[in-house]
Amino acid sequence: MVVIVLTAVWDIALPRARPSYEMAWIQAIYARKETAAARIAGPKVVLIGGSANHFGFSAEQIGREIGAHVVNLGTHAGLGADYILARGKRFLKRGDTAVLALEYHLLQASPPTDIASSFVSMFDPRYIAAAKAAEIPRFVWGISPQRLLSATVQRTIPYTSPLYRTETVTELGDETAGSNEEITLAMRAAARSYTPIQPLGLRSDRPLPSISSFVQWAHANGVIIKYVWPPIVGRSAYATDPRYSELFSTIRDTFEGLAVTVLGQPSDFFLGEDELLDTFYHANQRGRLRMSNQLARVLDPRAKDGEPRIGAGAVVPSARAIFP
Incomplete structure (x- = not known):
């Protein structure tokens, strides 16, 4: 009884606590992105993934180039594929197209991270009902008093970074930060130091259960699913x-085995070192422009470099008309 009472008190008090800047950023950009998705009455294209998606693509640019409503629902890869996909379902409806741009490590099974457990316990307890039974305790007691105290102390220090700010995210969920002026010498040095990702031991006959269930749900509910390679800094090892x-x-065999179209080649979405922001998955403004154009081209080969196919005020065609 003591444990039950303490848990109830903790879960009631937790949403009223001050989150860390990281948790607050995730919650705020989710609210902005989901508002955009909910506002669109007709079919739309929804970009789903972690921060490689958030920093790597511009929904506004892609929408102009392919002539469709596009929303960027990319957030934080630390939330994990299970949560990112489950949350994406809430704002998809029949006739929509979901473009999955999951970071490579998200295709591999892993337990909930501290980011995921903290975020769910503070902001999205409804997810706990859909979580795996073995993971429920992690979400119920997702953030310790020590970590909460640390976040409280952190919030007393003014946040001055130009990155990870809600005000730099547009109404369509696009990141606008990452100009040359915001890229420090340390960031440029880091861009040259990033090593290739680990060659994950994936098997095409054993896709991540959350991906399989998401695809099955989409097929059953009239949602079109496509997979696109996430933006990442290119390395010679990927070719040699x-x-x-x-x-x-x-990865291609995994998604095609689930009847999901795979768009383009991995190399189409390799970033140059001069196109990086602060990690090997994050594009700066220059990289975001090129990645968005690449995605527009593989979504709709009729798209041209930065040139919309429909004029101002024209009726945007349905997603089904563009993506049969």
Whole structure:
């Protein structure tokens, strides 16, 4: 009884506590992005993934180039594929197109991270009902008093970074930060130091359960699903090391085995070092422009460089008309 009472008190008090800047940022950009998705009455294209999606693509630019309503629902890869996909379902409806741009490590099974457990316990307890039974305790007691105290102390220090600010996110969920003026010498040095990702031991006959269930749900509910390679800094090993050829082939086989169209090639979405922001998955404004154009081209080959196919005030065609 003591445990039950303390848990109830903790869960009631937790949403009223001050979150860390990171948790507050995730919640605020989710609110902005989901408001945009809910506002669109007709079919739309929804970009789903972590921060590689958030920083790497511009929904506004892609929408102009392909002539469709597009929303950027990318957030934080630390939330994990299970949560990101479950949350994406809430704002998809029949006739929509979901473009999955999940970071490579999200395709591999892993337990909930501290970011996911903290965020769910503070902002989205409704997700706990859909979580795996073994993971429920992690979400119920997702943030310790020590971490909450640390977040409280952190919030007494003014936040001065130009990055990870809600005000730099547009109404369509696009990030606008990342100009050359915001890229420090340390960021440029880091861009040159990033090593290739680990060649994950994925199997095409064993897709992540949350991906399989998401695809099954989408097919049953008239939602079109496509997979696109996430933006990431390019490395020569991806072309020369056979382990990466095997990885990319496995990922393609996995999604095609689920009847999901795979868009383009991994190399289409390799970023140059001069296109990076603060991590190997985050594009700056220059990289975001090129990645968005690449995605527009593989979504609709009729799209041209930065040139909308419909004029101002024209009726945007339905997603089904563009993506049969």
